[in-house]
Amino acid sequence: MATDFTEETATAAVVESFEKTPDPRLREILGSLTRHLHDFVRDIEPTTQEWEQAIAFLTATGQTCDATRQEFILLSDVLGVSMLVETIAQRKAARKAATDSTVLGPFHVVDSPPRELGDSIDLLGTGEPCVVTGRVVSVDGMPLPGALVDVWQCNEDGFYDVQQPDLQPLGNGRGLFTTDAEGAFLFRTIVPSYYPIPTDGPVGDLLAASERHPYRPAHIHFIAGAEGHTPVTTHIFVAGSPYLESDAVFAVKKSLVEEFSVVHDPARAAAYGVANPFRLANFDIVLQSS
Structure with a gap:
């Protein structure tokens, strides 16, 4: 696993970290998620403030869910x-x-x-x-x-x-x-x-x-x-x-x-x-x- 985390090495390092995942389907999903998510971040180049807003949005989405409402399904x-x-x-x-x-x-x-x-x-x-x-x-x-x-x-x-x-x-x-x-x-x-x-x-x-x-x-x-x-x-x-x-x-x-x-x-x-x-x-x- 790479120790020098840069824009160029980031994706490979994270994908490699999942290589020992026993379930092959889960390993495939995590690798694909990492590659697409990293490409998305490189594409839009979010500021730290925008990243914090995204985390706050996802947090609020989870907090809105209860026994009679599923906000994550609504988001999907x-x-x-x-x-x-x-x-x-x-x-x-x-x-x-x-x-x-x-x-x-x-x-x-x-x-x-x-x-x-x-x-x-x-x-x-x-x-x-x-x-x-x-x-x-x-x-x-x-x-x-x-x-x-x-x-x-x-x-x-x-x-x-x-x-x-x-x-x-x-x-x-x-x-x-x-x-x-x-x-x-x-x-x-x-x-x-x-x-x-x-x-x-x-x-x-x-x-x-x-x-x-x-x-x-x-x-x-x-x-x-x-x-x-x-x-x-x-x-x-x-x-x-x-x-x-x-x-x-x-x-x-x-x-x-x-x-x-x-x-x-x-x-x-x-x-x-x-x-x-x-x-x-x-x-x-x-x-x-x-």
Whole structure:
């Protein structure tokens, strides 16, 4: 290992220090991280004050995390890293025929309550009524009975339950469903709103400094999985929602934009157990065999 630490010898010295790392993948990651990070520092040549500001920013990001908020995931999201990881993973897994994956987001932080098919995940009785239907199938079109479908969404004002513990009961907007013999699922909810990601922390400061808006288009989150298949983390986005073209976390894919059609049919509304008129969205989830 070099003892004369200079701009020219710095990277090699640090990479060499990791050469005895027993795990080869960890050794590869640490070496690549060092090389890219050192190139970044050489490129921008930060002042000591800028370095201190960067350390303070990362420290504040960690300090903002708690049991109901993950600021580092939010930072990963707004930098496009979360979606890049998802996109690479989908390509490596050759899941081209499967449903597109997208970001987990910072609010999947509690266990979704198990619910029966047809139940409502809206515990407040407010907002525009909506029914979501779909099937979980394999890439060959075969239904996957007993698949688990985990869903979560914000309320009509753009807030998740964990953001408003005094206004929303824990579990509002969340549900864990099991598909029937045909691989089908159905739940009642409300049409979610577009909303800003949290801006009262370091990530919000970053967006303000770069004059970027914090908004996400209206969407419902899904995680679907079945035995013998690779699970998928995804969304459906409400067609026509603001910010579909400029999602703050870069998560929109055209294949995931769905019509939430207006249905004016008292008989169908009664059959679903919702007020008339209501919105109806259908989302079939295709899983790749593992």
